[in-house]
Each structure stands twice: as C-alpha cells, then as structure tokens.
Amino acid sequence: MHADPIAKSAPPPSTADLVRRSLVRKGRWGVAEIGFWAVAAATLFFLPERHLILNEIAIIGLFALSLDLILGYAGIVSLGHAAFFGFGAYTAGILAKHGFADPLLGLGAAALAAALLGFVTSFLVLRGTDLTKLMVTLGVALLLGEIANQASWLTGGADGLQGISMGPVLGLFEFDIFGTTAYAYSLTVSFLLFILARRIVVSPFGLSLRSIRDNPLRARAVGIPVSRRLVAVYTLAAAYAGVAGALLAQTTQFVSLDVLAFHRSADIMLVLVIGGAGYLYGGLLGAIGFKVLQDILSGWTPQYWQFWIGLILVVIVLVGRERLTDKVGALWPRSRTRPAGQAQVLPATPAREV
Amino acid sequence: MRRRSVLSAAGAALAILAFGGTASGQEVVKIGLILPMTGPFASTGRQIEAAAKLYMRQNGDTVAGKTIQLIVKDDTGVADITKRLAQELIVNEKVGVIAGFGLTPLALASAPLATQAKVPAVVMAAATATITEASPYIVRTSFTLPQATVPMANWASENGIKKVVTLVSDYGPGIDAEKAFTGAFSAKGGQVENLRVPLANPDFSPFLQKVADAKPDALFVFVPSGVGAQFMKQFVERGLDKSGIKLIGPGDVTDDDILNGMGDVALGAITTQHYSAAHDSPENKAFVEAFKKANNGMRPNFMAVGGYDGMHLIYEGLKKSNGAGGEALVNAMKGLSWTSPRGPVSIDPQTRDIVQNIYVRRVERVNGELYNVEFATIPNVKDPVKAAKSN
Numbered sequence: 224m225h226a227d228p229i230a231k232s233a234p235p236p237s238t239a240d241l242v243r244r245s246l247v248r249k250g251r252w253g254v255a256e257i258g259f260w261a262v263a264a265a266t267l268f269f270l271p272e273r274h275l276i277l278n279e280i281a282i283i284g285l286f287a288l289s290l291d292l293i294l295g296y297a298g299i300v301s302l303g304h305a306a307f308f309g310f311g312a313y314t315a316g317i318l319a320k321h322g323f324a325d326p327l328l329g330l331g332a333a334a335l336a337a338a339l340l341g342f343v344t345s346f347l348v349l350r351g352t353d354l355t356k357l358m359v360t361l362g363v364a365l366l367l368g369e370i371a372n373q374a375s376w377l378t379g380g381a382d383g384l385q386g387i388s389m390g391p392v393l394g395l396f397e398f399d400i401f402g403t404t405a406y407a408y409s410l411t412v413s414f415l416l417f418i419l420a421r422r423i424v425v426s427p428f429g430l431s432l433r434s435i436r437d438n439p440l441r442a443r444a445v446g447i448p449v450s451r452r453l454v455a456v457y458t459l460a461a462a463y464a465g466v467a468g469a470l471l472a473q474t475t476q477f478v479s480l481d482v483l484a485f486h487r488s489a490d491i492m493l494v495l496v497i498g499g500a501g502y503l504y505g506g507l508l509g510a511i512g513f514k515v516l517q518d519i520l521s522g523w524t525p526q527y528w529q530f531w532i533g534l535i536l537v538v539i540v541l542v543g544r545e546r547l548t549d550k551v552g553a554l555w556p557r558s559r560t561r562p563a564g565q566a567q568v569l570p571a572t573p574a575r576e577v
Numbered sequence: 578m579r580r581r582s583v584l585s586a587a588g589a590a591l592a593i594l595a596f597g598g599t600a601s602g603q604e605v606v607k608i609g610l611i612l613p614m615t616g617p618f619a620s621t622g623r624q625i626e627a628a629a630k631l632y633m634r635q636n637g638d639t640v641a642g643k644t645i646q647l648i649v650k651d652d653t654g655v656a657d658i659t660k661r662l663a664q665e666l667i668v669n670e671k672v673g674v675i676a677g678f679g680l681t682p683l684a685l686a687s688a689p690l691a692t693q694a695k696v697p698a699v700v701m702a703a704a705t706a707t708i709t710e711a712s713p714y715i716v717r718t719s720f721t722l723p724q725a726t727v728p729m730a731n732w733a734s735e736n737g738i739k740k741v742v743t744l745v746s747d748y749g750p751g752i753d754a755e756k757a758f759t760g761a762f763s764a765k766g767g768q769v770e771n772l773r774v775p776l777a778n779p780d781f782s783p784f785l786q787k788v789a790d791a792k793p794d795a796l797f798v799f800v801p802s803g804v805g806a807q808f809m810k811q812f813v814e815r816g817l818d819k820s821g822i823k824l825i826g827p828g829d830v831t832d833d834d835i836l837n838g839m840g841d842v843a844l845g846a847i848t849t850q851h852y853s854a855a856h857d858s859p860e861n862k863a864f865v866e867a868f869k870k871a872n873n874g875m876r877p878n879f880m881a882v883g884g885y886d887g888m889h890l891i892y893e894g895l896k897k898s899n900g901a902g903g904e905a906l907v908n909a910m911k912g913l914s915w916t917s918p919r920g921p922v923s924i925d926p927q928t929r930d931i932v933q934n935i936y937v938r939r940v941e942r943v944n945g946e947l948y949n950v951e952f953a954t955i956p957n958v959k960d961p962v963k964a965a966k967s968n
Binding site for chain 1: 612614615616619622623626649650651654655656657658660661664665667668669681682685686688689690693694705707711747748749750776
C-alpha cells in the first residue's frame with residue numbers, strides 16, 4: 224500500500240522514506256510468526272497432559288527473551304541475569320505469602336521491583352568492557368543469592384519460601400493441578416510482553432540500540448545518547464526477567480534459592496545460544512528446543528542426558544546454527560529472496576544526509 | 578474448542594477421583610522416583626537409584642497382586658523442576674507414590690502437591706527436621722540432622738569433652754546442626770563457640786587457625802558430604818590432628834561414598850550417624866555385597882540405605898493396605914517396623930518420621946579400606962525437634 228504512491232509520484236525516494244518503509248515492513252507480522260503463536264495457543268487445547276512443561280517453557284522463553292533484549296539487541300553480555308529473575312520470584316512469592324494473593328498484582332510488583340533493581344545496577348554494569356560486565360553481573364547475582372540465603376526470616380533461606388497460596392487469575396481461574404491455568408496464564412503474559420518487545424525493537428529506539436551494539440563510538444558520534452539508551456533497555460530487560468520469575472513463583476507456588484543461582488543465568492545463556500540471539504524468537508525457540516530435548520533425553524537416560532545435550536550443543540556451534548537454519552530456510556523459496564531484498568532497502572547513507 | 582476444554586476438565590476431574598478413592602482398582606502401582614541424577618548432588622541420586630533397583634531385583638516387582646513399576650526422573654537438584662516432575666508423574670503417569678527428594682527444598686516444594694493429590698511421598702534423603710510436618714502424606718526413611726547430632730553432643734559430654742568449637746557450612750542444614758549441637762551440649766554444661774564457613778568454595782584455613790587458637794577439646798564439623806574431603810585435608814595440613822583436638826560431627830563428613838578416597842587424614846574422626854557400610858549385621862553384609870556386585874564395587878552410603886528402606890516401606894505398606902494407595906497407604910506405613918541393613922528401624926505413627934539407632938563410629942582402616950567402625954549405640958532415637966514440640 225505504501226510502495227505504490229511513492230513509486231509513481233516521487234522520483235527517487237529519500238533515505239527517510241526508505242527507512243520508514245523498511246521499518247513498517249519489519250514491523251509487519253509474517254506468516255511464520257502468526258503460525259508460531261497459533262500453534263502455541265493450540266497446545267492449550269490439544270496437549271493437556273503436557274501443560275506443566277509447556278508452562279516452564281513459556282517462562283524460560285520469556286526469561287530468554289529478556290536476555291535477548293540486552294544481549295541480542297544492545298550487546299550487553301550478562302552472566303547474572305538470574306538476579307532479576309530471582310528478585311521477581313521472591314517479590315511475587317513474598318507478596319503472596321503475606322496475603323496479597325492476586326497474581327496480576329504480584330506480577331506488577333515483581334516487574335517494578337526488578338526494574339528498579341535493574342535501573343540501579345545498570346550504572347555498575349554499563350561501565351567497562353565485556354569482561355567487566357560479565358564479572359559485575361555475576362557479582363550482583365551472587366550477592367543477591369547470599370542475601371536471600373542470609374535473610375531466612377524473609378525468604379525461608381535454604382529451605383525455600385513455603386506457604387505461598389495464589390488467588391485465582393483475574394478472580395476467575397483457579398490454578399489447577401494439571402497446570403492448564405498456569406500455562407494459559409504464563410503463555411498470555413509472555414505473548415503480551417513479546418508483542419511489546421517486538422514493537423520496541425522495530426521502533427527508532429530499538430534501531431538505536433542495534434547501532435550501539437554494532438559500534439558504540441559511531442552511535443555516540445551520530446548523536447545517540449548511548450548510556451541513557453543502555454540504562455533504559457537494561458531496566459526494561461530486568462522488568463521482563465522479574466515477570467518471568469514472578470510467573471515461576473506463582474505457578475509453582477514455591478521459591479527456593481536456586482532462582483538466583485549461577486546455573487540459571489548460565490542455562491538461559493545456553494537457551495539463547497541454541498535459539499540464536501537478536502531476533503526475539505531465539506529465546507522462545509531455544510527454550511522449546513532445550514526443554515523438549517532435556518525432557519526426552521532425561522526420561523530416556525536420567526544419568527547421562529547432559530552428555531547428549533552437550534554433544535548437540537557442540538554440533539550446533541561447530542556446524543553453525545545459521546548454516547542449519549539457512550538450509551531449512553532454503554527449502555522455502557520466499558525466504559531465500561528476502562535477505563537480498565532487505566539488503567537493498569537501506570542503501571549506504573551518504574555522510575552529508577546524516 | 579470450548580467443548581474440548583470442557584471434556585478435558587471432565588477428564589481431569591475423573592482422574593482426581595480415580596486417585597483419591599479407587600487407586601486399589603489399578604493393576605500396576607507406579608512409583609515416581611525423583612532424584613538429582615546430574616549436577617552437584619548427583620551422587621545422592623546415583624546411590625538411591627541403585628539401592629531402589631537392587632531392592633526390586635531382590636524382592637520382585639509384584640506386591641499384593643500389583644505390579645510395581647519404577648519411574649526415575651532427574652530433577653537436577655532444582656526445586657521448581659522437582660515440583661513439575663512430581664506434578665507430571667501424578668497427573669500423567671498416575672503414580673501411586675512419589676519418592677526420592679535429595680534436598681530439603683526439593684521435598685518442601687512437592688509437599689503441597691502430595692497433600693492436594695493425596696499421594697504418599699517417601700523422603701529418602703532430605704534431612705531437615707520439619708519436612709514431615711509439611712504434609713500429612715510425607716513419610717521419611719532417611720534421618721533428620723538433629724537426630725544424628727544430639728547424640729553426638731551427649732556422647733561428647735559423657736566422654737570428657739568440655740569445650741567444643743563448632744564449624745558448619747553457612748546454610749540451612751549447617752545452621753540446624755549447629756543449633757542442635759550447641760543446645761544439647763550446653764544443656765549438659767559444655768562450653769561451645771560457633772564458627773560458620775561460606776557454602777560456596779570454602780577455604781577453611783582462617784577458620785581452622787581460629788580453632789587452633791581456641792584450643793578446644795573437640796571440633797564439631799558439619800559440611801555437605803562432598804566438601805568433607807577438602808576439609809579433612811586442610812585439617813591435617815594445619816597440624817590440628819596432632820594438637821589433641823578431637824574431630825567430631827554427624828556422619829556427613831565421613832560419608833562412605835568418599836571416605837576411602839580421603840586417605841589417612843580421616844583416621845580417628847568420630848561421628849554419629851544411623852548407617853555405616855561397616856555395620857556388623859548379617860542384613861548389612863548381604864546388602865553391601867549385593868550393592869557392590871550390582872554397581873561395579875561402589876560402596877553404599879547412608880543415601881543408599883535410605884532408598885533401600887524407602888522401597889521396603891512402600892512394599893510393606895502396600896502389603897498391609899492390600900494394594901490400596903492414598904491415605905490408606907500412608908496409614909499402613911505408620912508404625913511399620915523392620916530390620917534394615919542399618920539395624921532396627923520403625924516409622925513413628927505420630928510424626929511419620931523414622932525412629933532408628935544412632936551409632937558412634939570412629940574412622941579406621943579395615944582390610945585396607947577406610948570405614949566408619951561403630952563402637953557405641955544409642956538405641957531408638959526419635960527426631961529430637963519434633964519430640965521437643967510434642968512434650
């Protein structure tokens with residue numbers, strides 16, 4: 224609809240127009256995307272006996288999405304993302320334990336609390352090189368883990384936070400033992416937050432993040448407020464992780480210290496590596512891949528499943544995920560032409576126009 | 578779509594009914610064994626799984642006309658995964674019993690589920706005293722930490738030890754052990770000083786220096802079993818073994834699984850616990866021999882005996898309840914008593930916790946291998962925490 228009038232009236236489209244058009248195109252939903260969410264919704268009705276693991280997948284997917292926002296889009300490496308996840312989980316858990324049983328209230332509180340923590344720690348994290356960031360994020364998570372361990376009057380310490388009883392979602396849907404309400408709830412929340420993230424990454428804000436990721440010096444030179452943007456996205460990602468943690472706390476009605484543990488940060492990195500960073504679906508696909516593999520392999524060999532996961536990971540890294548997905552993509556004629564088309568949309572901008 | 582969800586809801590309701598009341602109609606009783614099979618606590622899972630499988634091999638898979646089927650799941654030691662697996666086992670596999678639970682939070686996370694679904698949960702490892710209070714469907718065949726610790730305090734005060742420094746890992750069970758020991762030992766008129774060591778990557782040397790300066794009669798130690806070897810090494814490196822300070826503690830430090838690998842540094846350590854692979858009884862000799870034979874010479878430890886007795890409890894419970902599950906099975910388990918490889922044990926009908934002998938042991942070299950050799954017995958010890966509450 225956009226293309227026609229421009230092609231007829233204006234002789235050469237200006238860069239601004241091209242960018243706008245490309246943004247609109249990127250913002251449009253593809254068939255595969257709609258299919259993905261349709262399948263996700265369908266599992267609510269067609270896989271009733273798998274809702275518990277699907278609930279976990281939805282939560283891990285949202286958590287990985289949160290890491291993707293900072294790692295894939297802004298290039299901030301983190302080995303301590305579980306800090307926000309765990310903070311959100313404990314916030315929601317403690318609220319519920321003390322009588323605030325409404326799930327949405329807990330979700331909102333967890334998002335706010337984690338965002339606040341993300342905002343405060345962002346100033347620490349955004350200094351220094353990647354290695355420093357890794358260490359600082361790791362340190363923040365370890366620190367929180369130790370605080371949660373020591374403050375056992377509040378968190379239950381090593382025994383875990385017990386006695387959480389959740390009210391029904393929206394006052395209508397009680398959490399059931401089959402995990403159906405839990406899954407529907409987690410999926411809906413994840414979906415809504417996904418839509419929001421999707422809007423954000425194709426917005427000028429999202430584009431500026433990507434330019435910061437690719438070259439922070441140059442981004443600063445063209446007038447992007449680098450630090451402020453990074454603080455903003457870090458805070459946003461923290462809120463997302465907090466919501467994921469809150470979902471876990473509310474749907475399992477238990478919080479233990481391992482929500483803050485290092486392995487959780489490392490696992491989520493693994494999930495994102497499996498799925499691929501920087502296109503939002505990486506976290507979701509990675510979560511599905513990782514959990515389904517884990518479920519099948521650990522059912523098959525409870526002792527040695529990690530060996531097979533490791534092997535598969537090595538294969539993915541050696542062969543290269545891009546190559547694998549390209550092979551699959553090549554089977555679909557439309558997708559083959561798309562990368563080439565996209566490359567033409569944004570011509571090299573002459574310096575004077577910037 | 579709506580009809581489908583109504584249908585599935587109806588199916589769900591039926592499944593719940595099937596569980597609560599009429600589990601006796603099943604021909605197969607499935608046991609969901611949820612254990613940390615990978616990760617830092619994998620040795621717990623390995624021992625329990627091996628013991629449970631050994632029990633089934635020795636006793637067949639038919640009880641009270643039902644076929645027993647064991648389903649092993651790996652929870653990697655993470656509480657939310659344990660809960661999810663327990664829930665899946667109950668909802669999808671319709672298990673009659675969930676069992677295992679390597680760590681306290683894993684058991685506590687699943688406790689509400691056992692209550693909700695009326696499925697007995699047999700705790701084979703986790704040792705925090707309060708676990709059995711979390712659900713009326715929880716029965717325990719391992720031990721409680723105070724159960725092993727309080728006799729240590731009594732033994733120490735009766736054997737000329739006046740001043741003790743405690744050194745524990747700074748986490749739930751460590752603090753429990755510290756409290757149990759300090760309480761019991763000061764009640765007997767002893768003098769106690771407390772030290773806590775960080776749980777992650779501990780370096781014991783500064784703490785051991787403090788111990789050396791304090792010159793106590795004995796050093797009471799509780800660390801998770803894997804760290805025990807490291808502790809022993811530093812204890813000897815600092816020369817504390819020659820300073821006349823006795824090393825005492827609950828048996829986790831000299832866990833049978835790793836004891837022989839510790840070398841001579843462990844010699845002479847005095848511990849109290851409910852099980853040693855060197856326990857002198859025909860039941861235990863047969864158990865250790867069969868266990869080693871089935872597992873490439875691996876020595877069973879207190880986790881293995883918890884798994885073995887857990888399976889025995891389920892079998893005997895099913896016999897007594899004529900194959901009925903749910904509440905009938907829990908009730909059948911209450912008060913059962915038998916001779917385990919660890920000695921005589923019973924299930925306390927009030928608390929559903931295990932009552933057992935606690936043995937005082939010294940690490941010695943027997944036939945070239947290190948063992949905890951028992952030299953004193955405190956018979957029929959109940960969990961002191963719950964016993965104190967009921968008085």
